[in-house]
Amino acid sequence: MRYLRWILLFITMLSAFPHAAIGQTQEKESALHHKKIVLIPLDSRPVNTSYVTLLGRIGQAEVILPTTGLDQWEKPADYSKLKQFLQEQIGSADAVFIAIPGWVNGGLLHGRYTATYTEQAKRLAELKTILLPYRNKSIYLIGVIPREKPAAGSPAEAYTFELTQFGRRYAQYIQSEKPENRRYHMYFLRKIQQETPPKHLLGYTRLFQENLQGLYTIADWARDGIVDGVLIGTDDTSTLSLPKVNELCIREYCRREKLSNVYIMNGADELTSLLLARYKNELDGTPSHYTLTYSHHAARDKALTYDGVPLAEMIASKIAFIQPSHPRHPEQRLSVYIHSGEEELETVADWSRQNAGTIRGLADVSYPEFPDTDFMEAYTRQKLSGQFESYASWNTGGNTIGLLLAHMEMIRGEPVWNAAHEEWMALRYAEDYYYNAVKRPQYVHRYDQAHKLEPEEEAIATSPIQAEANHLLSSLSYVTRTQTGIQQAPIRFRVEKATLPWNRIFEISYTLKRE
Numbered sequence: 001m002r003y004l005r006w007i008l009l010f011i012t013m014l015s016a017f018p019h020a021a022i023g024q025t026q027e028k029e030s031a032l033h034h035k036k037i038v039l040i041p042l043d044s045r046p047v048n049t050s051y052v053t054l055l056g057r058i059g060q061a062e063v064i065l066p067t068t069g070l071d072q073w074e075k076p077a078d079y080s081k082l083k084q085f086l087q088e089q090i091g092s093a094d095a096v097f098i099a100i101p102g103w104v105n106g107g108l109l110h111g112r113y114t115a116t117y118t119e120q121a122k123r124l125a126e127l128k129t130i131l132l133p134y135r136n137k138s139i140y141l142i143g144v145i146p147r148e149k150p151a152a153g154s155p156a157e158a159y160t161f162e163l164t165q166f167g168r169r170y171a172q173y174i175q176s177e178k179p180e181n182r183r184y185h186m187y188f189l190r191k192i193q194q195e196t197p198p199k200h201l202l203g204y205t206r207l208f209q210e211n212l213q214g215l216y217t218i219a220d221w222a223r224d225g226i227v228d229g230v231l232i233g234t235d236d237t238s239t240l241s242l243p244k245v246n247e248l249c250i251r252e253y254c255r256r257e258k259l260s261n262v263y264i265m266n267g268a269d270e271l272t273s274l275l276l277a278r279y280k281n282e283l284d285g286t287p288s289h290y291t292l293t294y295s296h297h298a299a300r301d302k303a304l305t306y307d308g309v310p311l312a313e314m315i316a317s318k319i320a321f322i323q324p325s326h327p328r329h330p331e332q333r334l335s336v337y338i339h340s341g342e343e344e345l346e347t348v349a350d351w352s353r354q355n356a357g358t359i360r361g362l363a364d365v366s367y368p369e370f371p372d373t374d375f376m377e378a379y380t381r382q383k384l385s386g387q388f389e390s391y392a393s394w395n396t397g398g399n400t401i402g403l404l405l406a407h408m409e410m411i412r413g414e415p416v417w418n419a420a421h422e423e424w425m426a427l428r429y430a431e432d433y434y435y436n437a438v439k440r441p442q443y444v445h446r447y448d449q450a451h452k453l454e455p456e457e458e459a460i461a462t463s464p465i466q467a468e469a470n471h472l473l474s475s476l477s478y479v480t481r482t483q484t485g486i487q488q489a490p491i492r493f494r495v496e497k498a499t500l501p502w503n504r505i506f507e508i509s510y511t512l513k514r515e
Contacts (some may be wrong), residue, residue, distance in 0.1 A: 015456075030413050031283035033060040035094040039272070040082055042099040042142065043107040044070035045501045046509050047269045047394070051403070054427070055276055057420035058410040064089055064274070073452070076106020076116065076482055079123065086130060095138040095279055096271060100218060108235075108268060111144060112151040114203045117210035124217055129228055138279060139227040141218050142271050145234045145250075146211055148241040152450055156204060160194040163204045167242035174245065194242045208242040215250045222261045229261040231321070235268040235309030265317045266308045269395070270402025277322045277409035284413060285328030290319050291358070293351055299340040304365060304397035311338070315401050322409055332412050336361045336404065341432035345378040352387040359412050361404045364393035367437055376433050386477035386488040392427065393432040395507075400432075417481045423512055425478040426493035430469040437507040440466065443503070443505040453501040461505060465498040469510070494511060 031490040041050040049065055057061035069081025082103060085403040090096060092192060101111035104123050105302060110116045131139055142156060148155035148164055156163060166189065173185035193201060223232045242376060247264065254262045265271075281287070292315065294300055307314050315338075335355040337348060337364065352360055364376070379385070389411065392404035407424055411417055443461060453461060476491045497511040 002223040005249055006220065012317060027043050030059060030280070032280040033323065035283075037061060037063045037095045037097060037206040037276070037279070038065055038089045038093040039065040039087065039096075040086060040098040040146070041065055041070070042102055042103050042272065043109065043267075043269065044072065044077075045507060046508070047399070048099070048108075048272055050509075051427075052272050052276060054420055054424055055139070055406055055410050058407070058418065058424060059276075059280055060418070061280075062413060064093075069468050071102070073105030073109065073504070076110045077102055079103075079119070079256070083130075086512035090130065090134055090137070093137060095388060096134070096282065097138070097140050097142065097275055097279075098491065099142040099144075099272065100124075100214060101142075102277065103142050104214060108144060109151070112421070113154065114207040114210065117207070117214070120210060122212050127351075128221065129224065131221075135225065137191050138282075138357070140275055140279070140509045141221070141227050141230045142275065143218055143230060143232040144268050144271075145215070145232065145236065145243045146207060146244045148199075148238045150204065150493040156200040157354065159196055159200050161190055163200065163475060164238075165247075166192045166201065166204070168238070169206075170239045170242065171245050175248075188443070205242070208246050208436075212246045212249055215246070216253060219250065219257070219259055219262050220252060223257055229263065231271055231273045232262065232264045233268045234264065234266050234308065237266070237303070237306055239308070257515045258382040263321055265321060266314055267318075267396075267398040267402060269406060270318075270399045270406070273317060274322055274402050277406040278324075280409060280413075281322055286413060287323050287327045287329075287331040288319075288409065288412065289331045289333050289353065291333065291355070293335070293337050295337070295339045295343045295347070296341050299338070300367075306396040307398050311340070311397060313354075314398055318398075318401055318405055322405060334361065334408050334412060335359070336363055336408075339375060340363045343375070345375065348379070349382070349384060349387070352384065359408055360387070361390035361392070361408050362388045363404045364391075365397040365400050367393050368396070369431075373425050373437055376437065379428070380472065380475055380511045381475065383408070385429070386493075388407055391428050391432070391481045393428075393436065395436065402499050403428075411481075414481065416483060419514060420478065422478055422489075422491060423493050424478075426473055426491050426512055429476055429491075430473060430495060430510055430512075432510055433474050434469050435465070438466075439508075440505060447505050449488070450504075453505065458500055458503055462498045462500065465508070466495045469495045469498070 049151040053063040066082055066085040069078035102107045104114035104120050105111040149160050150163055169185050169188045173182055176182045184491050218230050221227045238244055301310045303310050335358045337351050390404055391409045392400045394400050394403050411421055473491050473494060477488050480489055480493050492515045493512045494515055495510050496513040499509045501507045502511050
């Protein structure tokens with residue numbers, strides 16, 4: 001079977017459309033205002049829940065998600081509560097976003113376990129029954145292809161090497177056109193099969209078979225008009241693996257069925273935020289034109305850790321996805337500076353001045369390779385936070401770009417930026433920079449980030465965070481838009497409480513309060 005190599009290119013709008021600058025605010029209220037969006041999230045972590053609700057508040061929309069029944073790491077979501085929530089809320093919703101791993105498997109991490117797919121057919125059938133009467137609503141689904149390695153802590157983890165090698169050989173086998181090459185790979189497949197317990201090998205291959213079957217099902221719903229679109233994330237970066245086989249298969253299926261409303265891109269945690277931005281743009285019909293500047297030109301062609309594709313290609317795919325299908329208004333200009341390594345801060349300051357008049361975003365993607373704290377320390381000392389309308393540096397390059405773009409899309413059409421915008425900026429600096437780049441590297445040497453902390457350990461780990469994060473926030477300003485125009489203001493949000501989601505050091509969760 002031949003697979004087309006997919007490259008999702010940046011969407012360039014017709015040059016006849018004029019650019020709208022940051023100072024040009026729209027008189028008409030955004031179509032997103034007062035919309036109710038019902039969300040079944042990927043999992044309970046802030047990036048998939050409170051981040052999305054906060055972005056909704058920036059756009060003056062209400063994002064509703066279950067208050068009970070969500071997953072708690074080892075404990076999957078309570079399906080009956082999710083189902084009841086959806087049935088109660090869908091009638092009054094304007095849009096519905098459903099993450100299939102949350103609905104079928106009980107959460108993103110649980111989607112890496114074969115056993116969680118036993119109810120897939122039944123749960124998808126029940127979901128279809130719920131959705132069918134509401135074709136007049138905007139309904140979008142999110143699917144995710146699991147990672148290559150067996151789930152941490154599972155019995156199969158002890159055979160990670162054998163299982164991943166089997167997957168890679170199988171990927172090579174099905175892509176080989178010459179019989180001698182297929183025989184060569186089959187030899188190694190049989191050898192690995194003899195060295196691996198059958199139950200683990202069968203479970204590993206079934207995981208991806210079941211996942212692919214679910215993706216085919218929801219792709220068919222997009223074809224049949226049951227849902228408006230499906231966004232599929234590839235939560236793995238291997239070029240030869242069973243996740244890659246699933247990606248190639250679903251791409252080929254979409255090509256064969258001519259499915260233009262099924263979108264596939266690298267990533268997972270940023271997908272819901274991007275989907276919200278896409279929904280807003282579909283309502284407004286206003287495209288965006290991004291000017292990208294790289295601190296290091298060579299980074300364009302480099303695949304950062306966890307991203308799987310070159311940086312420029314990854315960014316282009318996300319920008320393309322958030323554009324409206326049918327533009328009805330002039331595009332708006334936005335500028336993004338991508339910091340990927342050591343550089344002089346003056347370069348960034350010059351860029352900011354040169355791009356004044358557009359919405360400017362700073363994406364710090366140095367974190368996955370090596371946290372560049374020197375850069376951000378200089379950034380805060382020289383008060384550059386007052387020259388950027390948006391900032392992000394969350395966990396992976398894809399996460400960072402996704403969150404940055406989603407925020408920039410939410411504010412660009414708003415005539416006045418509300419307190420939710422200020423809260424978002426405070427959260428990004430306190431989490432993306434302070435916690436991810438400063439504190440977490442310290443904790444990695446002290447705690448096992450793959451396991452839960454005991455209550456006393458968590459208390460010790462979080463005890464200095466509030467004061468230190470607030471010290472940072474007190475030194476920062478942000479850019480806002482008022483009725484009189486663009487202006488700088490001090491960040492007035494402060495950390496009231498800091499906790500560790502799922503009791504792990506991997507992420508931080510803040511409760512913020514405005515002074």
